[in-house]
Amino acid sequence: MTVMEQRGGYRPTPPPAWQPRADPAPLLPDAEPYRVLGTEAAAQADPELLRRLYADLVRGRRYNTQATALTKQGRLAVYPSSTGQEACEVAAALVLEERDWLFPSYRDTLAVVARGVDPVEALTLLRGDWHTGYDPFEHRVAPLCTPLATQLPHAVGLAHAARLKGDDVVALAMVGDGGTSEGDFHEALNFAAVWRAPVVFLVQNNGFAISVPLAKQTAAPSLAHKAVGYGMPGRLVDGNDAVAVHEVLADAVRHARAGGGPTLVEAITYRVEAHTNADDATRYRGDDEVETWRRHDPIDLLEHALTERGLLDEEMKRAARDAAETMAADLRARMNQDAPLDPMDLFAHVYAEPTPQLREQRALLRAEIEAEQGGTQL
Amino acid sequence: MTVMEQRGGYRPTPPPAWQPRADPAPLLPDAEPYRVLGTEAAAQADPELLRRLYADLVRGRRYNTQATALTKQGRLAVYPSSTGQEACEVAAALVLEERDWLFPSYRDTLAVVARGVDPVEALTLLRGDWHTGYDPFEHRVAPLCTPLATQLPHAVGLAHAARLKGDDVVALAMVGDGGTSEGDFHEALNFAAVWRAPVVFLVQNNGFAISVPLAKQTAAPSLAHKAVGYGMPGRLVDGNDAVAVHEVLADAVRHARAGGGPTLVEAITYRVEAHTNADDATRYRGDDEVETWRRHDPIDLLEHALTERGLLDEEMKRAARDAAETMAADLRARMNQDAPLDPMDLFAHVYAEPTPQLREQRALLRAEIEAEQGGTQL
Amino acid sequence: MTTVAVKPATMAQALTRALRDAMAADPSVHVLGEDVGTLGGVFRVTDGLAKEFGEDRCTDTPLAEAGILGTAVGMAMYGLRPVVEMQFDAFAYPAFEQLISHVARMRNRTRGRMPLPLTIRVPFGGGIGGVEHHSDSSEAYYMATPGLHVVTPATVADAYGLLRAAIASDDPVVVLEPKRLYWSKDSWNPEEPAAVEPIGRAVVRRSGRSATLITYGPSVPVCLEAAEAARAEGWDLEVVDLRSLVPFDDETVTASVRRTGRAVVVHESGSFGGPGGEIAARVTERCFHHLEAPVLRVAGFDIPYPPPMLERHHLPGVDRILDAVARLQWEAES
């Protein structure tokens, strides 16, 4: 029997008032990527910031070329270059306070270095060592992350924990355009929005996931449009405009710190080099496209703006270049030393205490190595 | 050296023209859930459709109460009732052509039955049997799916395969509000949009994932807003308005069949019963809320509209009720018979051919059972 | 110290108590998972915690297991000690990448600087008449993943002790809670729970001379029952409850088998590629010249977990255990 029949004068009611959980309008990104350089706003930008960004970008570019060179000398096992993406890398590091946390992917060693980590330590994993090199707690930088998008829930959990503890810490997590397709991206953004966790998600849309272009990765108007589906603001920014990226990220960090919750930022940029030194980019893209992007280079954009405003003279240029060269020379020199590697370390940190089984295996390896060194034969 | 320095007259170019991959506006859901019943549009609805929906809804409600009763008699191991959600269940089945495919979750046995599967077969899994009961190919209904959201990529793959083969088949996949949080939801929707696969995703937002209310599940304006992040249209509909749900789904199916790609439909409904017979809903929600929704019952809504238009007389009501009772009696009678279970079947379908190891294990079990039956003791 | 009457408690109650005591003792302990808050979990193990400690300490998460484990990793990075509940064993699978690639490795890849004191509670195994996907035994996956500890209680007291030890551990610990023992009762005093023993020690639940049954979790009571039944056949069986699968207590197990000269490994998990292979192989390596017969295995079949109506055929039962014992080449001895 239906309710209607049960109760005489019953008339069905309209649906219990439906309320959108949030107003979608302010969450949607602007129609065009936000830019400062090359627009009128460039005239207002803080000279100090411009100069700082410039020095860091020049150093960042040199870092990239040096690291790539180290792969050719066999001093790095692999290097995923961020050449052309330095504006994002540097801005991501600069917008954070000391107490904040950075969650980098494998491509983001430059951001790690820009945050203050010793480049040799930042490159430890890519050198082919078994550990992350730097102490994550020293500069509050999570270990480089290779399994795509898996670092994003970590950033959310850390930011959430900090908030629960009453610390006004923000986490900034970096991911690529390809990484946005992974389930972990979805789950992380959803948790962040539900928990209003102080996280900023920076997607560097560099056009490719290895060989796969964005058109095969998504049909969305933009990756920033994903934000509305989680109830967080999405921002779109010219990723080669260091000032614009810095501003958008700084806004998002401020918003997060003030308890406003997470933001998704999509920075439109381009991977100028191959995916890594092991990749052959000619198999999947033409030189024209690369050339177009080279002419929208983040350093050139900034240099041009500085020059136009008379904020950059030859001496400053030279100083930036010299600082970069010094860093590169030091990096080269130190990377040319073999990392000290003790095979016994393989067993030291699997658990707080090695299990009895690991102790046996360690003893076995020690005996083998001693036999080897003693020149003993089977 | 920067590009700028390398080339004399160089000026940085604006970013390579950025184009949104799709216009977001038409992808966004309306501000309010779409309704027909209780609005002026109800006067225009096709009488045939209204009557068909009515008969199926009445039968569907009876199916739900009967299945719940069977759990009390120990004839079903568990039953997740769709009482209150019959409009979605029935409409999902009715909008499909014979050649189309339905991908149900554990809660959607009513949709499976409405599509033509024998209720006893539809309930086989929930009865506690080891197989899905029905032949998926007979009515083109995928096996009931319990691991949340995992059926969604299956629907996408099937629809994509059909399209590649040149068949104009559409897949309709059902999932709950809780299921939208899973990574598989994200990956499925993304693949569907990139491949323009002919899939319709129907989210039944029934307010809860077991005990967890929507507010702890998402901060999005609506679940339908997730669509824009994949580049597909999102639609919001009153899930208790069978006519509205039917119309929105039929539109989406037509769109998909015409090559327009996937649609995400969020139907706002309510789980009137507990999660399953094993759940105690009083632990996490009050009666008031349930009562509010009971007064927005899908059958009442439809009955009211039919009555207002003079399309429903007592005889038709009785006929609908009788048909439902006949179904229920038949279901009861047949479910009261023990399902024939042969333990040897445990080994029959793990692989096309049992492995040597499974043959050994089968022999072991056979010997044990023979010993048991022979009354032999150890 | 007041003496409280020792009353029977269920394993579920002991687990709840362990969580409560751990949360009371250490504000950094946080519980999170699906339905763990308001509802108290589908097995009611987290019952009352949200009320007592607030929703920030016992949190209903969105429905996404990788998200749950992944955010727990981040929480642990910031100094919390998260206790994650996976609703059922099969629903932990979406979190495997986080488990294998991060949880199990973070300490190692940071040279010990970033340990993850994380507890992952997994209701596991069958015997409760569950529909498909609700009765998996997934310990083989966890055992094959270096960096994880894996424990499973068989008694009410161990449920308390192992869960406390897991939460206290600076390493990630997977706690496999046998579903069908949740409602098993034992006299146990919640006011004076046994001292928390470190993870990694097996225990001889029953001493015997004829052969050793090596088992854990839900199969422990079955083996004890089998040992009783075996007396009628003249066999005096020893029962070793491993408690900890990782680390594995070779010492206790080896000592037992060397003494008895015969062994059967018993578990619900499938046989092929399951825990029994590892256990039999390592026992054989260590006890070869003491063995009168090969170490045999009584395990679930190598099939997807069967439906309620057939699960009794799948689960290792007393008869199947005794059949295996009978095949331990007793003639050879005489």
Add this chain to the structure above:
Amino acid sequence: MTTVAVKPATMAQALTRALRDAMAADPSVHVLGEDVGTLGGVFRVTDGLAKEFGEDRCTDTPLAEAGILGTAVGMAMYGLRPVVEMQFDAFAYPAFEQLISHVARMRNRTRGRMPLPLTIRVPFGGGIGGVEHHSDSSEAYYMATPGLHVVTPATVADAYGLLRAAIASDDPVVVLEPKRLYWSKDSWNPEEPAAVEPIGRAVVRRSGRSATLITYGPSVPVCLEAAEAARAEGWDLEVVDLRSLVPFDDETVTASVRRTGRAVVVHESGSFGGPGGEIAARVTERCFHHLEAPVLRVAGFDIPYPPPMLERHHLPGVDRILDAVARLQWEAES
């Protein structure tokens, strides 16, 4: 029939050829994965397929492994025979739920009505100097999952044969492709590839009388090398290449060990909870009275896969294998 000169081919080439031949022979064979189209895969195994068969037959997917495997399930439901590439073993983990809860069970839960003829190619193992997450051995997970076949080639000819057999199989097959053998060469005639043998047969790669090395995939060449080196010690070792881990060829293995009376299982995968335990246990069950010594295992350590500069210490090498052979209690024989 024209005779083509038999030229050396790499394992990667043989795999490409197998895919190409399968796609040419059967239009329902579709390849999908990350970078498999335009790029031809990071190991170039799918090189040229998109060009020859079109992007609908060899498809670059979005970057999501559960999505790849999950959509492949749906494609198989509609009658296609998808061949999925997981870019590296560790990147198959996000797809575990689809693998365990669906791929492995669909045939069973539909009483055989909905088989899933799906091939999952997984570049596996180490030895290529890869950075972390690029050298995992994950076969233990697959072996412990009933419903999957698991094969791994050690030779160029087997790479072709096993991949063809996998694609032809009406069951899901995980093909573990040893990364470090991709560039190994062998004389092999792509125009007359050996007949495709059914999955499930091991092969004796080298006959010997003293002891049996039981191995598979990347460790097969190492074992053959060890067997050569062992001659100097007076040991004549037999080498069994399993080829198929599931189903397991008990017949071939048992026959060998009964003959030699001694065995060592060799694999890269970690020892604890790894394949060796299963293999040693089942060999011992079947050959107990023929064994002069316990079946020993030479395996990777129970640690996350080490970095390039230390991997040589981790991987089972000739010396470690010979050390194990030396521990097979030879005194007992004399």
